[in-house]
Every structure is written in C-alpha cells, then in structure tokens.
Amino acid sequence: MQKTELGHISGSGSASRETKKLRTRSSFISAVRKNRYLYLLALPGILYFLIFKYLPMWGIVISFQNYSPYAGVFNSNWVGFDHFRRFFSNPDFWLLFRNTMAINLLNLTLFFPLPIILSLLLNELRGVLYKRVLQSVFYLPHFLSWVIIFSLTFLMFSQGEGIINKMLVFFGQDPYPFLTDPNIFWFMLTGQSIWKEAGWGTILFLAAIAGIDQQQYEAAKMDGAGRLRQMWHVTLPSIRTVIVILLILRLGDMMDVGFEQVFLMYNGAVSHVAEVFDTYVYRVGIQQGQFSYSTAVGLFKSVVGLVLVLGANYLAKRAGEEGIY
Amino acid sequence: MKLSLGERVFQTANILVLGLIGLITIFPIYYVVIVSFTDPAEYLSKDLVLFPTNWSLDSYRYLLSTSAFPQALGVSAFLAVVGTACSLIVTSSLAYALSRKRMQGRRPIMLMILFTILFTPGIIPNYILVRELGLLNSLWAVILVSLSTGWFVILMRGFFQSIPESLDEAAAIDGCNDITAFFRIVLPLSMPAIAAFGLFFAVGYWNQYFNAMLYLNSPDKWPIQVLLQNMLVDASGSSMVSETFNQPPPSETLKMAAVVIAILPIVMVYPFLQKHFAKGAMVGSIKG
Numbered sequence: 001m002q003k004t005e006l007g008h009i010s011g012s013g014s015a016s017r018e019t020k021k022l023r024t025r026s027s028f029i030s031a032v033r034k035n036r037y038l039y040l041l042a043l044p045g046i047l048y049f050l051i052f053k054y055l056p057m058w059g060i061v062i063s064f065q066n067y068s069p070y071a072g073v074f075n076s077n078w079v080g081f082d083h084f085r086r087f088f089s090n091p092d093f094w095l096l097f098r099n100t101m102a103i104n105l106l107n108l109t110l111f112f113p114l115p116i117i118l119s120l121l122l123n124e125l126r127g128v129l130y131k132r133v134l135q136s137v138f139y140l141p142h143f144l145s146w147v148i149i150f151s152l153t154f155l156m157f158s159q160g161e162g163i164i165n166k167m168l169v170f171f172g173q174d175p176y177p178f179l180t181d182p183n184i185f186w187f188m189l190t191g192q193s194i195w196k197e198a199g200w201g202t203i204l205f206l207a208a209i210a211g212i213d214q215q216q217y218e219a220a221k222m223d224g225a226g227r228l229r230q231m232w233h234v235t236l237p238s239i240r241t242v243i244v245i246l247l248i249l250r251l252g253d254m255m256d257v258g259f260e261q262v263f264l265m266y267n268g269a270v271s272h273v274a275e276v277f278d279t280y281v282y283r284v285g286i287q288q289g290q291f292s293y294s295t296a297v298g299l300f301k302s303v304v305g306l307v308l309v310l311g312a313n314y315l316a317k318r319a320g321e322e323g324i325y
Numbered sequence: 326m327k328l329s330l331g332e333r334v335f336q337t338a339n340i341l342v343l344g345l346i347g348l349i350t351i352f353p354i355y356y357v358v359i360v361s362f363t364d365p366a367e368y369l370s371k372d373l374v375l376f377p378t379n380w381s382l383d384s385y386r387y388l389l390s391t392s393a394f395p396q397a398l399g400v401s402a403f404l405a406v407v408g409t410a411c412s413l414i415v416t417s418s419l420a421y422a423l424s425r426k427r428m429q430g431r432r433p434i435m436l437m438i439l440f441t442i443l444f445t446p447g448i449i450p451n452y453i454l455v456r457e458l459g460l461l462n463s464l465w466a467v468i469l470v471s472l473s474t475g476w477f478v479i480l481m482r483g484f485f486q487s488i489p490e491s492l493d494e495a496a497a498i499d500g501c502n503d504i505t506a507f508f509r510i511v512l513p514l515s516m517p518a519i520a521a522f523g524l525f526f527a528v529g530y531w532n533q534y535f536n537a538m539l540y541l542n543s544p545d546k547w548p549i550q551v552l553l554q555n556m557l558v559d560a561s562g563s564s565m566v567s568e569t570f571n572q573p574p575p576s577e578t579l580k581m582a583a584v585v586i587a588i589l590p591i592v593m594v595y596p597f598l599q600k601h602f603a604k605g606a607m608v609g610s611i612k613g
Contacts (some may be wrong), residue, residue: 028430031429039428041422048472049441049473052470057446059453059454136595138346147534148553148584151557
C-alpha cells in the first residue's frame, strides 16, 4: 500500500512531504502497536473523560432547542438563540450578575488579604510547637463539607438556637436574624469562606516564605532593621509574585460562587441576594424542568468563565516573568 | 538574642492574636461536640450551655437506633471505599500511561483533559447524560460523575514522571508487559503517594453533597451529608426525614450528634492528610 502510493507521487514537489507524513503515520501506528498495553492502560481513563466530560458538552446543543425529554436531543425543535435572548432581557439576569459580582468582590477585599497577613504573623512566631498546633487548627475546616459548615453556622447564628443570639439574650439584647437578614447575607457568606479557607490559604505563602534566602535577613539585620522592618522589606517583597499571581487567578474565577455554600445558605427571606448563576440553573432547570433555558444560562456562565480564566492565566504568566526580572 | 521593647510587645501581641484566631476557629467544633453530649432536657431548660453538667449519650444512642442514620453512614462509607478504589485505578493508570515518553500522542490527550478543567458544560447536560445512561437514583451516578478530574490526572502524572523509564525496560526484560509491570511493580513502589491521593479522593466522596442530592431521589440511598442537611432544615416535622425518624422534628442535640459523627472520619484521617498537605495545596493553588 505504502509502496504503490510512493510510486505514484515520486518526483513531484510534495513527494518528500507526503512520504514524511506517511512515515510518521506508520511509525505512529507501529509505536502504538509496540506499546499497546500502555494504551490499553490509558483506555478506561480516556473513555471516562470522553463519556462523562465530553458527551455532556455535546448536550449543550439543547440550549439552541426547545428540548423535550420525550422527543430527545435529535427530535427537538431548533429555536436558535431564543433562550439567550430571553435570558438577557430577563431582569433575573442582572440580579444574578449583581449577586455574583458582589459576593466575589467582598471575597476579594475581605478574604484575599487574610491568608497573607496570617502567614506573615505565623512566620513571626518563635515557638515551634505553638506554631504547629495553630497550623493544625487553621487547616482543619478546609476538609469539612459545606453541609457541616452550614450546620456549624446554624449552631452559631440561628435566631432560636444560635449561641450568639443566646448570648445576646443573656445580656438583655434582642436576638438578631443573622441568617435571614438580606442586608448581611453577603457578609455571612464571606465570613463562612474566611472561617473555612483562610487558614488553608496560608500554605502557599508559607511555602514561599520558607524559600526566602536567610542571607537577606542577615543583611537587613546588619542595616539595623528590626523584625517588623524585616517583615516589611524582606518577607513581603519576596512573596509579592505569589500574591500577584494568586490575585490574578482569583480574578479569573469571578463568575464562580461556591454553589453548595450559597445553595445551603439560601432561604426565602434572602432569595433576591442569594441567587447566583448555578443556583438559578438548578432551580429553573432541575426543579421547574426548563432544560433548554437553564442550559443556555449555564453555557453563558461557562463561556464567560472560560474567557476570564484564559485571560487571567495569560496575565499571570506575564506577571510571573516581570516579577522575576 | 536581646529583643527591643517594641519587638517584645509585638511578639506577645502576635502570640495572643494568633491564639485568639485559633480559638475562633476551634470554638464551633468544640461547641457542637458539647451540645451533642448534653442531656437533651438540660439543653432545652437552660439558656446557655457552654459546658454540660449532665453528660449524656442519649442523642447518639437514639441516632444509631434509627434505621435511616446508620444506613446513610453505610452509603457514605460505600461511596468513600468503592469510589476511592475506582478513582485510584482509573486515574492512576491513565496518569501513568501519560507519564511515559514512549506513549505517542500523549500531548493531545493531555490537552483534551486540560480543557475539561477550563470548560464545564454545566449542571443540566450532566444531569441529562446521567438520566440517559439510566443511572438516576443509583449510587454509581455519584461515583461516576466525580470519578476523576483533570487536576488529579495532572498531579498523578507529575508524580509518575519521577519514576524512571528504565524501570519499565527492566520489567520488560523480566517478561512483564506494561499492564502487569504497572500493577506488579510501579503501583507497589508508589504506595505512599497512592495512599495520599486515595485519602484526598476519600474525603471528597465522604463530603459529597450536591451530586448525591441531584441524582439520588429515594431517602434510603442518601449519604450522610444529604440526610444531615434534611435533618437541619426540617423544622416543621412534615418532611421525609421525620417520617423515617418516626417522631417530631429532630432535636438540636440530635442534629449536633449527627454533625459530630459526620466530622469524625475526617478528624480521624486528618493527621495523615496533614502529612500530604503539599500535594493538596498544589491542587488548591492551580485552582486559584
């Protein structure tokens, strides 16, 4: 087969390219044959990713249809961008967008600096044992599920049972509806995130701090810098690159709000400040059965998210280079 | 070394501030344990219980005497054990193959896997897929949708890259093919790392809430997290939980005993998790 084809095109300008192509293809096939057990080993995983990660991507087409579960994907009517138009002209869209941005911006301003401050303070601790115990305590909440976090929040803040309200009553104050006041809902979410993840967030900064050359501290000491000035002039600048990169990557996640967190904290009293893209997709799609419309909403979120992440990664790479030089 | 007065003040303040933050972190966990061991009658009668005068195991005894709670524990244990085993086998074999330089075409496969991290089609297409596969209300749906992620493939591949390919050649000379070499030589050699990855998978399965809620309809298939959530919001006593518990809404001490039991396995594996923080932190860092 290969020989006859070669015979036909020999002498023409593209001959060498063609042979090269054929050769690489045949060498690829022989490489596969030679390592067939290696490919066999990878096969279940590849099939898994194709079926459970890529097949759903094909399901996105229903956002351009009036999908009906009985007709299936092949027999449903095509409606073009109708669902997207409906979504963008819906007041819900601005509500979701506002809530998502507000929760993320609060996170960025109140949550983001905390792991940095916490790791700087931890780094200043002299007692090794004390430091290790504290770190163990700080990291633990990261491994608890959101259902547990919600349970603990309930136990702390609920109007009837929460210990904080019990203390308020104990001191003669009125109990405060922490969980149902829409004015503080976003702050409650941010507080939860801080309690769960701020300690865990120190790991990367502590690793960066551990990598700082000790000679820099020696030099600073020679110049008469105390510990505070060393922290300001040596430690902080040394982890600046990590801070900038994490900040940029965080910006890439602006469309995402922890679904389980918001979903669990959601209640009727705070619905207008609690609804974000994912919870909306769940409520409209799964609970009301509007599959096509909610898929369109989900697709919009995913596409914007993809653009943001790619942009953020591009910026982070550039920042990384500039940070080093 | 002599410290200046200002520095000593700073050191003391630092110790106190960090200690306070530590207390804030640990207090809710302390308090949930206390409430769960408080005598239900004492908890109801007193305004504030920070330390019980009557310790009681009633809540735990009652929880374990129901049919729903031990069943949910069993479901979660099943997810954690079977799910972790499946995740480890599928992810490690794929990651190992992708770590070998002689595997041609691994770049496009890697790109394909990377893309699944950047772009997700959303809740509904996943739900439709699970339904079309006839997996609704099956525990396998929960395992299959979270069997593997791009992050784990990348991390495991990074680990396997540290195993030299000359080992495979030696194995081949001894008559192993790639599959037998992987299971008989490479995996046993990598046991510490595999155990670490397994722990992270297991914690993920144990904490699984949303997928279980989405795909499992019948309460007898609920894992612990879903049952717990239903117990917590069940103030009216009208829902399925009360029916399965066959009594008025679960009391506060009962709920908190359930929370403590759900936390317990995590606390038990925590020291082992802590050993492998570096890898876990890597997952977190790439995720941002």
